[in-house]
Amino acid sequence: MSDIKVAGLEHLQTLCAIDQEVIGNASRSDEIQQAIEEKRCLLHHFADDITGFLISTEDFFGYDFISLVIVKPSARRKGIASALINAYVKTSNSLKVFSSTNQSNTSMQHVFQALGFVKSGVINNLDDGDPEIIYVKIASPL
Template structure:
């Protein structure tokens, strides 16, 4: 999983974050041919709702429905009524994933990444 993340962002800066999510059982994976090809990290303390904090699919495995599989499974097991997530305004690919899975735009946060606002999305079960 750390290698997939590195493949996407170009470094291992989230290694400890990923390991912690696994330890806390806040991580779902999708496999193909017994290899992990993507993962979703979440928490359930975003104003008492769930939040998908990281959704990564290996670039070689994209456009095969893996992100949708992770999202739909997460929705099916979720203990909260609403799910939130976010992506940068520049991340058009992730915005399309959210839209295709029924998420709607809920707001924007400025100043997290200079010149690239964070768009908040949500969906209800």
């Protein structure tokens, strides 16, 4: 059974291991721990296996921002990133939810577009030669 919940410190080691598997180092361990402590980290698990996680902030010009979505390589292309993003958007109190991805990350661009996010801008010079594309999802009126 698949489920999404707020991560706890008991999940830290597993989330850091997934992140390290994806990026090749443990440079974000402190960021992941802080997000867990501040209840800004959602995780996706299937049966007893944690398959991905999402980290958010609430300080992007007064709006919510999804700063990181990581899915275990062996669990990709199964809708996990979409499930995490949808779960976050549903619980957001912000009228707009922003996120971003590199221009080279076409897979994530497709996820955002499929979920109704639209391009909102571009930031150059974060990663040399790979602009960051900003996306936004505007809340549906009630």
